[in-house]
Amino acid sequence: MRMKMFVYSLREYDERQFFDTICGELGIEYDSVPEVPTPDNISLAKGYDVINIITCPIDEERIVKLKEAGVRLIMSRTVGTDHINKEAAARYGIPVMGISYSPCAVADYAIMLMLMGCRKLKYVQLRTIGRDYGLYGRLGRELRDCTVGLYGGGDIGKTVARQLSGFGCRILICDRHPDPEIAGIAEYVDPDRLLSESDILSLHLSGTQENYHIIGADEFACMKDGVMLINTARGLLIDTKAMIDAIESGKIGFAGLDVIENEKGMYYFDHEDRILTNKDFSILNGYPNVIVLPHMAFYTEPAVRDMVVNSTVAAKGFFDDKEQAND
Numbered sequence: 366m367r368m369k370m371f372v373y374s375l376r377e378y379d380e381r382q383f384f385d386t387i388c389g390e391l392g393i394e395y396d397s398v399p400e401v402p403t404p405d406n407i408s409l410a411k412g413y414d415v416i417n418i419i420t421c422p423i424d425e426e427r428i429v430k431l432k433e434a435g436v437r438l439i440m441s442r443t444v445g446t447d448h449i450n451k452e453a454a455a456r457y458g459i460p461v462m463g464i465s466y467s468p469c470a471v472a473d474y475a476i477m478l479m480l481m482g483c484r485k486l487k488y489v490q491l492r493t494i495g496r497d498y499g500l501y502g503r504l505g506r507e508l509r510d511c512t513v514g515l516y517g518g519g520d521i522g523k524t525v526a527r528q529l530s531g532f533g534c535r536i537l538i539c540d541r542h543p544d545p546e547i548a549g550i551a552e553y554v555d556p557d558r559l560l561s562e563s564d565i566l567s568l569h570l571s572g573t574q575e576n577y578h579i580i581g582a583d584e585f586a587c588m589k590d591g592v593m594l595i596n597t598a599r600g601l602l603i604d605t606k607a608m609i610d611a612i613e614s615g616k617i618g619f620a621g622l623d624v625i626e627n628e629k630g631m632y633y634f635d636h637e638d639r640i641l642t643n644k645d646f647s648i649l650n651g652y653p654n655v656i657v658l659p660h661m662a663f664y665t666e667p668a669v670r671d672m673v674v675n676s677t678v679a680a681k682g683f684f685d686d687k688e689q690a691n692d
């Protein structure tokens with residue numbers, strides 16, 4: 366079938382070339398805007414079968430407008446689809462799909478944050494700006510001496526385990542579906558053991574309601590003093606207020622946060638001349654042992670190409686299957 370796709374948040378500098386190539390190959394007509402979908406610009410998708418988006422909120426108001434515009438599929442070129450009100454989409458009969466892309470992108474980033482934590486890199490860099498090249502207070506840890514706990518053993522969690530196995534550290538992993546290959550390099554444990562035995566805890570869970578604040582005050586209380594916490598998954602997994610208390614009490618020795626709660630609308634835009642109103646972000650950013658990054662663990666060339674190609678191919682497959690079923 367000749368599918369028409371409308372792409373929101375298209376980045377000229379990295380995504381355009383991949384969209385041009387794959388849409389050309391598959392004979393797909395597409396148009397795009399650099400903006401996120403808003404109630405005012407959803408009418409642009411009128412006459413298109415599918416919209417292709419990233420992590421911009423798609424609430425009920427937008428879904429009603431998509432229905433009015435005749436859109437028949439919401440395709441997110443992301444792994445997580447927690448930004449879409451799926452319950453409302455189901456009520457209006459619009460299927461929602463996400464995709465997978467190179468898990469190494471996020472896995473590498475998580476490991477980078479672990480290493481930055483082990484070597485107190487933010488503190489070292491801050492001191493270096495003032496030309497303080499002393500060693501006092503910068504003594505690092507070696508990853509091989511750490512127990513690394515991976516909360517979530519999907520594609521990304523398993524890739525972190527595989528990549529980490531070369532560092533010689535003890536690896537724990539918590540997931541309801543153990544994988545025999547991973548069981549050879551990591552020990553599957555329950556959440557209690559994961560929290561209490563990890564020197565470094567890295568989150569690789571999806572942003573479902575079930576996982577909302579899965580790390581809160583009670584969980585911090587079970588953790589080792591000085592634990593390193595890495596979040597490259599979703600901000601809503603951590604109760605931010607409890608995390609701030611845990612940093613201030615010394616329970617958390619380092620936090621590497623590629624994602625934080627209420628980040629929507631802040632990341633991927635230039636706020637240089639604006640006042641940021643996310644107070645938790647400002648507080649977290651101010652600590653010398655906390656690194657806050659703008660949700661870019663995914664951002665590698667292979668992953669960006671996968672996001673564009675896999676989402677386009679999957680959308681085409683969806684409509685081809687539908688057409689075949691109707692034959």
Ligand code: COI
Pocket residue numbers: 419420442443444445446660663
């Ligand atoms: C995802 O794929 O779920 C992500 O978090 C990446 C997105 C921000 C582009």
